[in-house]
Amino acid sequence: MGMTIIEKILARASGAAKVSPGDLVSVRVDTVVMFDNNFLPNIWREILKLDDPKKLVVVFDHRVPASDIPSAISHQNGRRFVEKFSIERFHDVGPKQGICHVLVADHAYALPGTVLVCSDSHTCSAGAFNCAARGVGAPDIMYAATKGETWYRVGETVRYQLEGALSPAVSMKDVFLHIAETYGEHTNTNVEYGGPALSNLSINARRTLATMSAELSAEFATFEADEVLLDYVRARNPAPFEAQAPDADAKYADVRTIKLDEMEPLVALPDTVLNNSRPVAEVAGERIDQAFIGSCANGTLDDLTVAAKVVAGRRVSPKVRLIVTPGSQTIYREAVSKGIIATLIEAGAVITNPTCGACSGGHLGVLGPNETCITASTRNFKGRMGDPSARIFMASPATVAASALKGAIADPSEFLR
Amino acid sequence: MKITGKVWKFGDNINTDLILPMKIYFLTPQEQTRYVFEANRPGWADEVEAGDIIIGGRNFGMGSSRPAARSLKNLGIGCLLADSINGLFYRNCVNWGFPALEIPGVDAAFDEGDTAEISFDDFGVRNVTTGAHLDGIAMPDQLLKIFKAGGIYPLLEAQGLIAPPA
Numbered sequence: 001m002g003m004t005i006i007e008k009i010l011a012r013a014s015g016a017a018k019v020s021p022g023d024l025v026s027v028r029v030d031t032v033v034m035f036d037n038n039f040l041p042n043i044w045r046e047i048l049k050l051d052d053p054k055k056l057v058v059v060f061d062h063r064v065p066a067s068d069i070p071s072a073i074s075h076q077n078g079r080r081f082v083e084k085f086s087i088e089r090f091h092d093v094g095p096k097q098g099i100c101h102v103l104v105a106d107h108a109y110a111l112p113g114t115v116l117v118c119s120d121s122h123t124c125s126a127g128a129f130n131c132a133a134r135g136v137g138a139p140d141i142m143y144a145a146t147k148g149e150t151w152y153r154v155g156e157t158v159r160y161q162l163e164g165a166l167s168p169a170v171s172m173k174d175v176f177l178h179i180a181e182t183y184g185e186h187t188n189t190n191v192e193y194g195g196p197a198l199s200n201l202s203i204n205a206r207r208t209l210a211t212m213s214a215e216l217s218a219e220f221a222t223f224e225a226d227e228v229l230l231d232y233v234r235a236r237n238p239a240p241f242e243a244q245a246p247d248a249d250a251k252y253a254d255v256r257t258i259k260l261d262e263m264e265p266l267v268a269l270p271d272t273v274l275n276n277s278r279p280v281a282e283v284a285g286e287r288i289d290q291a292f293i294g295s296c297a298n299g300t301l302d303d304l305t306v307a308a309k310v311v312a313g314r315r316v317s318p319k320v321r322l323i324v325t326p327g328s329q330t331i332y333r334e335a336v337s338k339g340i341i342a343t344l345i346e347a348g349a350v351i352t353n354p355t356c357g358a359c360s361g362g363h364l365g366v367l368g369p370n371e372t373c374i375t376a377s378t379r380n381f382k383g384r385m386g387d388p389s390a391r392i393f394m395a396s397p398a399t400v401a402a403s404a405l406k407g408a409i410a411d412p413s414e415f416l417r
Numbered sequence: 418m419k420i421t422g423k424v425w426k427f428g429d430n431i432n433t434d435l436i437l438p439m440k441i442y443f444l445t446p447q448e449q450t451r452y453v454f455e456a457n458r459p460g461w462a463d464e465v466e467a468g469d470i471i472i473g474g475r476n477f478g479m480g481s482s483r484p485a486a487r488s489l490k491n492l493g494i495g496c497l498l499a500d501s502i503n504g505l506f507y508r509n510c511v512n513w514g515f516p517a518l519e520i521p522g523v524d525a526a527f528d529e530g531d532t533a534e535i536s537f538d539d540f541g542v543r544n545v546t547t548g549a550h551l552d553g554i555a556m557p558d559q560l561l562k563i564f565k566a567g568g569i570y571p572l573l574e575a576q577g578l579i580a581p582p583a
Contacts (some may be wrong), residue, residue, distance in 0.1 A: 024559060024560070037483075040442075040443070041583075042443065042446055042449075043484060043572075045579040045581075045582065045583075046579065046580035047578070047579055048577060048578055048579060070442075070443035120482060121505055133511055135505045136482065136505065136508055137484070137505070137508050137509040137513075137569075138484060139568060139570055140512060140569065141568035142569060142579055143572075146573060153504065155504070185430065185476040185479070185502070187476045187479075187501045187502070187503055188501060188504055215479075217503050219504045236466070272430060300505055326530070360439055361439040361440070362442075374434060379434070381432045381480060382457065383434055383438050383440075383456045384434050385475040388455075388456035
């Protein structure tokens with residue numbers, strides 16, 4: 001019996017001919033991504049020896065520029081660490097700033113067929129790069145940075161076979177909400193994405209689905225590598241790599257076909273995305289106070305582009321705060337040069353600097369008691385974005401932008417024909 | 418190693434933001450424990466006693482990588498049992514040396530207030546109140562070693578790879 005993509009990458013990294021569900025594997029790690037939370041005083045321990053400084057990437061993203069004193073201290077600790085070990089791939093506040101998973105994509109730090117660790121739960125974002133990447137704990141990062149290895153329990157894999165193409169008002173966020181609604185949680189199970197629709201999907205679109213897979217409670221989320229991906233990586237990172245494809249006789253726990261043509265705009269109701277989404281028409285008219293577009297899942301140039309298309313020449317409702325947070329300075333600059341930022345600002349949006357920001361309720365858009373928000377970010381857990389009494393609906397950037405215009409949850413279709 | 422304690426039940430899909438909300442992210446680990454489950458079960462952190470057991474349903478601990486397992490450990494929780502535990506949360510239980518076992522069917526086998534007796538020798542649990550016994554999913558030796566060392570930090574510290582707490 002053959003192996004799935006993730007089984008092949010883990011087999012290779014552990015030096016085994018084959019790994020199977022139920023195994024516990026020790027693997028060598030190719031890339032270690034650290035971010036500001038790792039350096040917070042209540043968790044950071046000074047590292048005395050590193051396995052290999054060249055494997056490291058250091059990013060400040062959760063609260064940048066520092067929103068409070070503990071964050072400022074975490075940045076100071078991080079800068080001292082970078083200097084001590086002469087770490088070259090460092091993204092401080094400034095021109096190379098961004099959310100770590102977005103930077104991993106911008107710079108193709110995640111190479112196909114390799115292993116990347118980061119202690120942010122949305123690290124599965126780099127699964128779009130055919131990379132074994134998943135969130136681990138902060139202590140795991142210390143272990144990987146100092147010893148060059150980590151461990152994984154190998155789970156079974158569910159394969160999602162993507163077919164067809166999306167219609168203009170539908171995005172991979174809606175596809176994710178459909179999967180979470182239909183199949184619920186995937187605890188201890190890997191997800192693998194592939195199929196003929198890949199050629200219709202940008203790297204950004206793939207990243208949205210890969211990133212959101214953390215919300216399925218999945219283990220690894222891994223995409224097949226195609227020429228679009230390989231060209232993207234080669235244009236940004238000269239390092240050699242070997243992409244991994246699933247064996248023809250790979251064993252899956254289930255194979256599920258998703259027809260992209262049949263997808264529609266969905267909205268997740270507050271508190272969870274698991275078995276909790278409705279077609280947008282069923283929640284349309286729900287009044288909102290805030291609309292947010294950003295995060296590692298939805299701060300891409302594609303996301304900003306579609307939001308601008310929806311609001312172009314229109315006005316955000318005076319009762320709504322539309323907050324847009326580009327995923328990185330690179331994306332921000334591109335959005336400026338394409339006129340996207342001007343369009344959003346003219347419509348009444350507030351553009352913030354790249355950061356995790358409102359998504360994790362840290363700063364730049366924290367919700368007050370009993371407020372209602374519709375968000376194109378990663379999570380709608382109770383209390384996630386601020387006060388626990390606030391309600392958080394989740395949808396695509398298009399649906400969020402359309403809702404900001406109307407002052408209430410709205411179908412984006414009329415703006416995107 | 419055996420753990421015995423009174424059971425508190427929490428159901429399916431308990432997430433990390435409920436255990437360790439962002440608003441108290443910068444407090445000391447010990448201060449953070451007072452806010453465990455504040456949003457979904459206000460006052461519970463004051464009611465629970467050292468050695469008590471948490472039982473979840475499916476997908477316990479979904480969400481962030483934040484050290485929520487550390488909060489449960491510092492609160493004095495004796496053990497976490499659940500039908501299934503999110504993979505990242507499970508890692509963090511091992512990382513911080515907090516006892517946790519996946520035991521399919523455990524949610525249905527206990528009522529709140531029952532007494533649970535858990536063995537980390539055979540990874541089974543007995544409901545002392547009803548007499549029912551369930552087999553859990555074994556923790557691999559490699560992980561058991563990290564867990565018994567008190568987590569990753571003490572291991573790395575002993576090897577001279579990280580500094581002691583500042």
